[in-house]
Amino acid sequence: xxxxxxxxxxxxxxxxxxxxxxxxxxxxxxxxxxxxxxxxxxxxxxxxxxxxxxxxxxxxxxxxxxxxxxxxxxxxxxxxxxxxxxx
Numbered sequence: 001x002x003x004x005x006x007x008x009x010x011x012x013x014x015x016x017x018x019x020x021x022x023x024x025x026x027x028x029x030x031x032x033x034x035x036x037x038x039x040x041x042x043x044x045x046x047x048x049x050x051x052x053x054x055x056x057x058x059x060x061x062x063x064x065x066x067x068x069x070x071x072x073x074x075x076x077x078x079x080x081x082x083x084x085x086x087x
Contacts, residue, residue: 024039024040025040025043025044028040028043
């Protein structure tokens with residue numbers, strides 16, 4: 001598919017999800033429950049859970065990178081340059 005087609009598809013999908021999310025958060029009937037929580041509760045819980053897990057994944061990735069990166073090599077001393085300057 002062309003890039004323009006993908007762009008239109010993404011735009012339509014995004015607007016549809018925004019409308020569904022607005023409905024789930026503000027207009028869903030409170031009588032409908034899933035695992036003891038209403039749809040509006042799930043509309044808040046799921047995105048917060050996703051963002052917290054993404055944040056913790058990034059923190060774990062940074063920690064892994066720091067733990068597995070070898071230490072930097074020490075800079076060589078500049079004794080040779082100092083000896084040349086003093087003579």
